[in-house]
Structure formats: structure tokens, C-alpha cells
Amino acid sequence: MRRGQAWAWVVFGLGALYFLLPLIATFIFSLSIRKSGYTFDAYANVLADPRFQSTLGYSLFIGLCTIVVGILIVVPAAYYVRLRAPKLRPIIEFITLLPLIIPAIVLVFGYIRLYNSSSLLPLTSSFVGTGILLTFAYVALGLPYMYRAVDTGLRTIDVQTLTEAANILGANQMTILARVIFPNIIVAVLSGAFLTLAIVIGEFTIASLLNQPAFGVYMQNVGANRAFEPAALAVISFIITWGAMGMIQLLSRFAPKTARKD
Amino acid sequence: MAEEFLRIEKLVKTFGGNAVVKGVDLGFDKGEFVTLLGPSGCGKTTILRMIAGFERPDSGRIVVEGKDISGLNPNQRKIGMVFQAYALFPNMNVADNIGFGLKIAGMARDQREARVEEMLKLIGLAGYGKRYPFELSGGQQQRVALARALAPSPRMLLLDEPLSALDAKIRVSLREQIREIQRELGITTVFVTHDQEEALSISDRIVVLNAGNVEQFGKPFDIYNRPQTRFVATFVGTLNTLNGTVADAGAKTVTLGGSTVTIPALPATARNGEAVALTMRPEAVSLANGAARDIVLDGRVAEVSFLGSVIRLKVDLGGNAISLDTFNDQRTPPPAHGSQVRVGIASSDVLVLGN
Numbered sequence: 001m002r003r004g005q006a007w008a009w010v011v012f013g014l015g016a017l018y019f020l021l022p023l024i025a026t027f028i029f030s031l032s033i034r035k036s037g038y039t040f041d042a043y044a045n046v047l048a049d050p051r052f053q054s055t056l057g058y059s060l061f062i063g064l065c066t067i068v069v070g071i072l073i074v075v076p077a078a079y080y081v082r083l084r085a086p087k088l089r090p091i092i093e094f095i096t097l098l099p100l101i102i103p104a105i106v107l108v109f110g111y112i113r114l115y116n117s118s119s120l121l122p123l124t125s126s127f128v129g130t131g132i133l134l135t136f137a138y139v140a141l142g143l144p145y146m147y148r149a150v151d152t153g154l155r156t157i158d159v160q161t162l163t164e165a166a167n168i169l170g171a172n173q174m175t176i177l178a179r180v181i182f183p184n185i186i187v188a189v190l191s192g193a194f195l196t197l198a199i200v201i202g203e204f205t206i207a208s209l210l211n212q213p214a215f216g217v218y219m220q221n222v223g224a225n226r227a228f229e230p231a232a233l234a235v236i237s238f239i240i241t242w243g244a245m246g247m248i249q250l251l252s253r254f255a256p257k258t259a260r261k262d
Numbered sequence: 263m264a265e266e267f268l269r270i271e272k273l274v275k276t277f278g279g280n281a282v283v284k285g286v287d288l289g290f291d292k293g294e295f296v297t298l299l300g301p302s303g304c305g306k307t308t309i310l311r312m313i314a315g316f317e318r319p320d321s322g323r324i325v326v327e328g329k330d331i332s333g334l335n336p337n338q339r340k341i342g343m344v345f346q347a348y349a350l351f352p353n354m355n356v357a358d359n360i361g362f363g364l365k366i367a368g369m370a371r372d373q374r375e376a377r378v379e380e381m382l383k384l385i386g387l388a389g390y391g392k393r394y395p396f397e398l399s400g401g402q403q404q405r406v407a408l409a410r411a412l413a414p415s416p417r418m419l420l421l422d423e424p425l426s427a428l429d430a431k432i433r434v435s436l437r438e439q440i441r442e443i444q445r446e447l448g449i450t451t452v453f454v455t456h457d458q459e460e461a462l463s464i465s466d467r468i469v470v471l472n473a474g475n476v477e478q479f480g481k482p483f484d485i486y487n488r489p490q491t492r493f494v495a496t497f498v499g500t501l502n503t504l505n506g507t508v509a510d511a512g513a514k515t516v517t518l519g520g521s522t523v524t525i526p527a528l529p530a531t532a533r534n535g536e537a538v539a540l541t542m543r544p545e546a547v548s549l550a551n552g553a554a555r556d557i558v559l560d561g562r563v564a565e566v567s568f569l570g571s572v573i574r575l576k577v578d579l580g581g582n583a584i585s586l587d588t589f590n591d592q593r594t595p596p597p598a599h600g601s602q603v604r605v606g607i608a609s610s611d612v613l614v615l616g617n
């Protein structure tokens with residue numbers, strides 16, 4: 001037992017080092033813009049850059065749209081599959097995994113081919129249209145995470161009995177979904193939402209090929225042209241991502257209200 | 263002829279080639295408390311779910327107050343239902359749970375609040391409105407579920423084994439409370455259970471089901487005392503069986519352990535020399551052999567179970583065994599294990615059941 005535990009700690013330590021060392025190195029480097037000692041000047045430069053603010057704002061906005069669209073698609077779908085077509089679950093699960101298997105670049109080339117300016121639905125010919133396209137691409141990217149999070153949430157409640165109880169009280173499908181099912185899986189939905197946000201904030205390939213002013217593209221630009229600012233930017237984006245993850249942890253604290261613990 | 267409140271006609275339901283409900287015909291009166299009783303898997307829940315509208319019958323009709331409701335969705339049927347699993351909405355407090363149906367129906371807020379208060383009083387949980395389901399015991403949750411089902415004043419109440427997840431003590435007190443509330447409101451109620459004691463104690467009438475068929479439909483007294491089939495007799499209550507031989511079918515006499523007795527219930531179809539199973543309830547057998555108890559048998563006490571007010575003895579009659587109940591008597595202890603006793607049975611209490 002003792003030995004096993006010691007080994008566990010060694011493995012954990014090595015893992016932590018593997019993750020933390022590059023981070024610490026990046027952080028120290030980001031503070032070293034001046035020859036004399038450490039300063040936060042690189043951070044000041046980044047934060048003062050108007051392109052930083054506008055690209056981050058754009059990505060947050062697209063992230064929000066992605067979450068809303070994702071929820072509207074995934075929650076009813078996962079609910080329906082659990083309630084009416086449990087046999088389809090493995091198939092649906094496989095479909096939601098496809099975005100992990102198909103590279104983003106394949107997805108975006110497909111989009112450009114389908115929706116270019118000479119197509120039937122020329123989404124790429126306008127800024128708003130391209131934004132919509134980007135949103136849907138991100139919905140696809142977030143699908144594996146969103147679906148899994150929602151499905152896990154649905155597993156913690158008795159979907160069928162709750163649905164029937166609300167139904168016999170006069171509620172229709174829409175009302176049941178909005179007032180009974182959704183409030184009970186909100187924590188799971190939000191954890192899927194923050195994962196999606198974390199993906200959207202750092203995404204580069206699709207945004208770049210669709211030529212959108214996204215945060216990922218900006219990071220890449222800065223990285224190619226400056227020395228210390230990219231390090232600061234990396235730390236900032238890391239904080240944003242981990243902030244989103246932290247929110248998931250925080251939210252799960254509010255979960256006990258929804259279920260009896262026994 | 264008085265119109266029946268709920269009529270079920272030739273109801274059939276099959277799940278993947280497996281017939282679960284096989285042509286059930288029933289009629290319930292308004293304000294009646296009817297229990298569907300039967301062993302696990304006999305189709306009780308399926309019948310209830312067809313009344314609620316959660317399952318579509320393969321054929322047959324469900325008629326409420328003269329109108330066929332088979333085509334309606336559950337949310338159009340105006341029926342209240344309490345489920346076996348605590349089906350309270352976990353995200354809503356008790357008051358919001360009870361008020362859910364009223365809110366859906368579009369009732370104004372102050373009216374709704376008044377109705378919720380009224381329901382909380384009815385179930386004896388006044389002051390619990392702000393609590394969440396996870397803060398309540400199982401019994402309290404089922405009471406809230408009952409209040410939630412009753413709040414929109416449904417025309418019928420369905421309960422699917424609402425007590426089966428509760429402790430024995432709470433089960434008894436809650437079933438009495440359910441019955442009391444049902445009487446007070448006069449609401450037609452269909453209750454499902456596989457517990458025969460529960461069924462006998464609270465029902466106006468009982469439907470005994472077996473493998474998708476109705477075995478008997480009647481008052482608890484008749485179900486218990488005049489079971490029409492062997493299944494009903496054995497499923498409801500304890501039954502003694504004594505094996506005898508028909509001595510003279512015309513005179514209705516049977517040879518039983520060496521002596522010949524007259525059995526008024528012997529069917530006319532019996533033939534001389536044929537084996538016959540005589541059945542009777544434990545309480546029809548007694549240790550006293552008064553004038554009314556014309557069948558007298560000698561045996562040895564094989565088992566003594568002291569159940570409190572009642573003592574159940576198992577007596578070995580040499581080939582046949584018989585259970586009998588005697589009331590506890592503070593002054594006389596029951597016969598000891600292994601002692602010789604004489605039991606008396608009134609031949610008029612003996613049933614002869616076909617298969």
C-alpha cells in the first residue's frame with residue numbers, strides 16, 4: 001500500500017512538472033522584457049493593444065453565440081434520444097465524436113467550397129455571413145464536449161418519470177424541456193458551455209482560413225512578430241481558459257440543490 | 263342504468279409480440295376507489311399507463327364519462343397521477359411543485375398560492391412550501407406528489423405503487439391518509455399494488471389480474487371470502503387445502519382422512535371416487551369443536567407463530583397440513599409445539615375450487 005502510494009506521488013509529480021515547467025518558463029520569460037529585472041511591461045503592451053481588445057471581444061461574442069446555438073441543438077437532441085430512442089444512443093454518440101476525428105482544416109475547406117461567394121448560399125461573401133459560418137463550425141467543434149456534458153447531466157435525473165409527471169399535469173414537450181428538464185441539468189450544460197468557450201477563444205485554423213478577426217489569429221500574428229508579448233499573451237489566454245475551467249468546478253458546488261444525496 | 267364513470271373495453275396491449283394486456287373489460291363508478299392487484303408483470307402498470315395516455319392500446323377503448331379518450335395526449339386528459347419513484351421536480355420547492363399544474367393551466371398567482379396552501383393543509387404539510395424535495399423524507403415526498411396531482415382538480419387519480427418504496431409503518435399510515443383524502447374529495451381513484459393486504463384494506467373494489475387477464479372484480483369482502491378462481495384464492499390471503507375423495511356426489515359427501523363429511527359446496531359435476539381439493543381460510547379453522555364445526559380432525563401442532571393479537575398454528579393432520587388462526591387470550595397460552603390437538607371446521611366454510 002505504502003509503496004503504491006509513494007509511486008503514485010512520483011508519477012503525479014512528474015506529470016505536474018511536465019505541465020508546469022513550460023508554463024513557469026513562459027511566465028518568467030514574459031516578465032523579462034527589460035534587461036534590468038522583472039516587469040509587467042509586456043502585459044501592459046498587450047492589454048493596451050486595441051487589436052487585443054477587439055479580437056478578444058469578437059471571439060467572446062462568437063463563443064457566446066456558439067454556446068447558445070449549441071445548447072439549442074444539443075439539449076433537445078440528447079433529451080429526445082434518452083427519452084424516445086435509447087437504441088440510437090451509440091450512433092448519436094459516434095456522430096458527436098466525428099469533430100474529434102475529422103481535422104478542422106477539412107471542415108473549413110468543406111465550408112468554403114459549399115458556401116463561397118458563387119454558391120447558392122454565399123455566406124462567405126459578407127462579414128456577418130462568415131461570422132455565422134464560424135459559429136456553426138465552432139458548434140461542430142464543441143459538439144463532443146457539449147453532448148457528453150448534457151448527456152451526463154441527463155443521466156443524473158429520471159428523465160422519463162419527470163417528463164411523464166409534467167406531461168400528465170398538462171405541460172407540453174416544449175414546456176417540459178424548458179421548465180423541468182433544462183433547470184435540472186443547467187450545471188452540466190454550463191460546464192459544456194465553458195469548455196466550448198475555452199475551445200473557441202484559442203481556435204486558430206478555422207478563424208484564420210475564414211479570415212476572421214479572432215483572438216487565436218491575433219495571438220499567432222503577435223507570436224510571429226514580437227518576442228516577449230507572445231509569452232505574456234500565452235499566459236493571459238491560459239488564465240482565461242483556466243478561468244472557464246474554474247467556473248465549471250465552482251458551478252458543480254451549486255449542484256446539490258437538484259438532487260437528494262443518498 | 264347508471265353510467266359508469268370510467269369504462270375500459272376490450273383493452274389489448276402487446277410489447278414486441280408479447281401480449282401483456284389481453285382484452286380487459288372493466289367499469290368503475292364515480293368516486294370509487296378501485297385497486298388493480300396482481301403479481302409482478304401481470305400488466306397493472308401497463309393498464310394504468312394506458313388510462314393516463316402514456317401507452318397507446320393496440321385495440322380497445324377507454325371511455326370517461328361517456329367520451330372515448332383513447333386519442334388524447336396525457337396533457338389533455340385531466341388526470342392526476344402519482345408515480346412509484348418520487349417524481350417531484352428537484353429544481354422546484356414544494357409550493358412550486360404543487361403549483362406546477364395550476365401554472366400550466368394559467369391560473370393567476372394569488373389564486374394559485376391560495377390553492378397551494380389549501381393542498382399543503384390537506385396533506386398535513388402546512389409550512390413546508392419553501393422546502394426542496396431533497397429536504398423531505400420519502401413519505402413526505404409522496405404526500406407532496408399527491409398534492410401536486412390533486413391541485414388542478416383532476417377528474418380521476420391514478421396511483422402506481424406509491425407506497426412501495428416506503429417503510430412498513432409509514433406505508434400503513436400513508437395509505438390510510440390517501441384513502442381519507444380520496445373520500446373527502448370523492449375523486450375516482452385507480453390504485454395499483456401487488457400487496458394483497460394493502461388492496462383489501464383500502465379499496466371499494468378490487469380487480470385481481472393474472473397474466474393480462476381479469477380473474478375477478480369485486481368488493482374486498484367477496485374477493486377474500488368468495489374467490490372465483492384458484493388463482494384469486496391463493497393470491498389473496500392464505501389458503502388451506504385438504505385432499506379428499508368424493509364418496510357420494512349426489513349426497514355431497516367426501517372422505518377425508520378416514521371420516522366422511524358433507525360438503526355443501528361440492529359441485530354437481532363431481533364424480534364418485536374422484537380426488538377433490540377442499541380449501542378454507544385459516545380463520546375458518548378452529549381449535550374448538552362446537553356444534554357449527556361439523557368436521558372434526560385430530561392432529562399434532564407442527565408450528566406456532568405468535569403474531570400478537572392473532573396466533574397462527576400449523577397442524578399436521580397426517581398427510582394433510584392445515585393453518586389455523588386463534589385469537590390471543592391473555593389467560594391461556596397457545597398449545598405447545600408437538601402437542602395433540604383437535605381442530606373443527608364448519609363444512610359450510612369449505613370452498614371447492616376448480617383450476
Ligand SMILES: Nc1ncnc2c1ncn2[C@@H]1O[C@H](COP(=O)(O)OP(=O)(O)OP(=O)(O)O)[C@@H](O)[C@H]1O
Binds near residue numbers: 305307
Ligand atoms: N415499454 C415496454 N416495453 C417492453 N415490455 C414492456 C414495457 N412495459 C412493460 N413491459 C412488459 O410488460 C409486462 C407487464 O408489465 P407491467 O409493468 O404492466 O407489470 P406490473 O403488473 O406493473 O408489474 P410490477 O408489479 O412488477 O410493477 C412485463 O413483462 C414487462 O416486462
Ligand SMILES: [Mg+2]
Binds near residue numbers: 308422423
Ligand atoms: Mg408496475
